[in-house]
Amino acid sequence: MSTLKSVQDKYTLSNGYKIPCLGLGTWQMEEGEQAAECVRQAIACGYRHIDTAAAYHNERGVGEGVRTCGVPREELFVTDKVWNSKRGYDKTKATFDKTMQRLGLDYLDLFLIHWPANAKQFSNWEEINVDTWRALTELYEQGRIKAIGVSNFKPHHLKALMECGVKPMVNQIEFHPGQLQEEIRDYCRRNGIQVEAYSPFGTGKILQNETLSAIASHYGKSTAQLCLRWSLQHDVIPLPKSVNPERMRQNTDIFDFEITPSDMKAIDEMPYIGGSGMDPDTVDW
Numbered sequence: 001m002s003t004l005k006s007v008q009d010k011y012t013l014s015n016g017y018k019i020p021c022l023g024l025g026t027w028q029m030e031e032g033e034q035a036a037e038c039v040r041q042a043i044a045c046g047y048r049h050i051d052t053a054a055a056y057h058n059e060r061g062v063g064e065g066v067r068t069c070g071v072p073r074e075e076l077f078v079t080d081k082v083w084n085s086k087r088g089y090d091k092t093k094a095t096f097d098k099t100m101q102r103l104g105l106d107y108l109d110l111f112l113i114h115w116p117a118n119a120k121q122f123s124n125w126e127e128i129n130v131d132t133w134r135a136l137t138e139l140y141e142q143g144r145i146k147a148i149g150v151s152n153f154k155p156h157h158l159k160a161l162m163e164c165g166v167k168p169m170v171n172q173i174e175f176h177p178g179q180l181q182e183e184i185r186d187y188c189r190r191n192g193i194q195v196e197a198y199s200p201f202g203t204g205k206i207l208q209n210e211t212l213s214a215i216a217s218h219y220g221k222s223t224a225q226l227c228l229r230w231s232l233q234h235d236v237i238p239l240p241k242s243v244n245p246e247r248m249r250q251n252t253d254i255f256d257f258e259i260t261p262s263d264m265k266a267i268d269e270m271p272y273i274g275g276s277g278m279d280p281d282t283v284d285w
């Protein structure tokens with residue numbers, strides 16, 4: 001039985017910092033007024049956790065939404081990410097300053113390496129990841145970031161970072177029915193790394209699935225709500241994206257039902273039914 005009662009309930013990261021159990025994803029939100037308004041709307045309907053990235057090209061709007069929403073900064077949790085072209089110690093430090101200027105914020109709650117450098121692209125991929133990590137570690141130790149982590153890292157990408165002084169506190173991965181990511185989640189659980197789910201609806205592609213809609217209807221919930229609840233019951237923080245206030249609200253209304261163990265198992269056993277199709281070992285950007 002999950003003890004979480006609302007989107008504002010929190011998990012505690014390995015360094016003691018607290019992170020709300022559900023966040024607003026902002027990928028594909030437009031820079032400027034749309035991003036700012038979506039962030040304000042989300043916060044008005046209870047969200048306290050906003051996830052963006054330099055690569056989403058909406059940091060100005062997201063930052064404006066955070067600054068103008070009326071909720072004190074310290075009650076909000078803001079995540080950003082280093083893009084792939086900025087990997088390495090010096091470039092990561094410089095890009096962090098630019099990110100903070102665009103956001104217009106004094107500190108970040110969480111900063112992630114967006115994608116690991118991989119062996120397909122670089123013979124020294126491990127060294128590149130450690131150099132990038134060193135920059136994050138320094139910014140964390142200076143208090144400019146409250147927690148640091150990675151995204152799209154598989155266990156073999158994480159291994160070198162686990163030997164560093166400060167270890168990743170979060171790994172944000174694609175996670176939804178049909179993409180169970182058991183190996184990564186097991187590794188993270190054993191190593192005290194909190195997992196977050198991007199694309200909890202498989203970028204929207206799994207919402208038409210009949211098996212999922214049939215299970216959802218037993219609980220009087222939408223397929224989207226079932227996917228989010230399933231993620232929570234796996235202790236994974238879902239980051240659903242929506243630009244629509246009604247759907248944003250619907251995506252927070254997932255704390256009044258519990259998926260039974262047999263339905264959890266049925267969902268866990270579903271085959272791949274769609275998603276982003278991106279593999280951290282084969283992407284070449």
Ligand code: A2P
Pocket residue numbers: 025198199200201202203204207222224225239240241242243244247248250251
């Ligand atoms: P919209 O932004 O118009 O609401 P993911 O988070 O997996 O990337 O999926 C995002 C997609 O799912 C977007 O197209 C979004 O559209 C849509 N979406 C978000 N919440 C819901 C919902 N509750 N029901 C149906 N579609 C949703």
